[in-house]
Amino acid sequence: MFKLFQTLNRIAVIKATIAVVFVAFLVLLGSRDLQNFDPALISYLIGTLFAVFGIAYRYSVWLQRPPTRLYWRRSMSFLFSKDFIQYVLRSIRLFFKNILLQRFIAHRSKTRWAGHFLMAIGCLLAFAITIPLTFGWIHFELRPGDDVTYYAKVFGFDAGTFPLGSVQAFVAFHGLVWCSFLVIIGSVMMMKRRVTDGGLIATQSFSEDLLPLILLIAISVTGLGISYDYTFLQGKTYQFMAVTHAIVVILWLVWLPFGKFFHIFQRLAQLGANLYKHEGERRGMATCEHTGQEFATQLHVNDLKTLTKELGFDYDKKDGRNHLDLSPEGKRSALAKAHFEARKESGKFFG
């Protein structure tokens, strides 16, 4: 146990603690000193705070890795430069295209994109509903003398009204039901790939690839169970449904920083990589001495030379050049030429 504490990354612990304190402060602020906080959701709040700590911790450790740190620093310096507005607009456009719509997955497979999009959009909408509710940022109330109107409050401020039993009320209060359907359809589509695709069957693991889908389906099904209970069973099984759902959700929240779902947060780095590539193109391209063609940005090649040295690889040549100055095709040809020369020197090309 003590060994665990000794191996903790101090910087990451500090950042993660700050993140948790900040979220706790937002909960206090948004719920007006817990006046609007729903005590029934306390277990979800604790699970969320644990997830915040874990995600911030892992993110911080991840950013300390040399290649990640390089991209982080570079993309931040490009973003906060004289081209700030241009790069912010570019990042917003890419955020919609690649993070919210995940269009890049469609180039891998259209069905895969459809499945992932349904799953992701269901999860994101569910986050958008549950986090403000859990934090006490949003709540609904009925006022004395008016038992047919819902009053919605956001951060303690009035944010609109809608009549009890209206279409608006039905849609709003079943928000998580719609999300569950999206997640279940998407997860089943993705699960089908995982049990039928030979390549995936050979390389996937239970904890990294199947368990996340099983958990998402379990969360959605147990969540639907709560709605089913109060709609059709007069709340007779409410306790069972609510406890089962809470257990699955909290398990998921606790596991969030460690497992596959961390890619939700890692994916943002794709925006940084895009900025890096764009700025590099503006600064100039590297030309391969073998093919005579441009193959990457000079910025990228130079950074990789520094990075590989930092990681303990030394591709410097005696004549001052570096093996990484060659394009991938140039490297393959260099290897083939060296092989040819070795064979030639031996006096036998084959054998």
Place this chain on the structure above:
Amino acid sequence: MPETNYNHEMAFFVDMQRCIGCHACEMACAECETNGQESMIHVNYVNRAVSTQTTVQVCMHCEDPTCANVCPADAIHQDDFGVVHTANTSRCIGCSNCVLACPFGVPKKEEKAELMMKCNMCYDRTSVGKKPMCATVCPSQALFYGTVKEIEEMRPDSVPVNSFKFGNQEVKTKVNVMMPKGTHTLIVE
């Protein structure tokens, strides 16, 4: 990884000198299920202006893979058998670090998919004791998958080498290149 029947006796041997540039390996590679029907093997002319020499390149599965080290997203994983797997699709951010840092010029970037892909030694086949697709179709045996004993009998004047020198850097690999007897390292200047 699921349970496997990976055969530790089997190894990959490449002899670029025997490559005739027929591209049969490319066609076969696209049949590999772990690639999603994309061909990951490279066949190219070495210097078309002066020679018809072609070369073939599979992933060499380095013991300490540069690609995995430079990956900012922890997307490249080396398994217990020493196979360096293609990028984890959920993690890869398509930055091309691995493409540019690999000393053998192996990983490919699928631009629109924002994804790096590379040979993973037909893991769907090798993990159940079968040979990689490319090695099963190569007509000149520039690509051979078998035991050390088999290759020694077939190539009595050659020796498998898995050590390479790129500048000051020595790279050791799981895949071997067939070299003249007495050679220990292939030095790439």
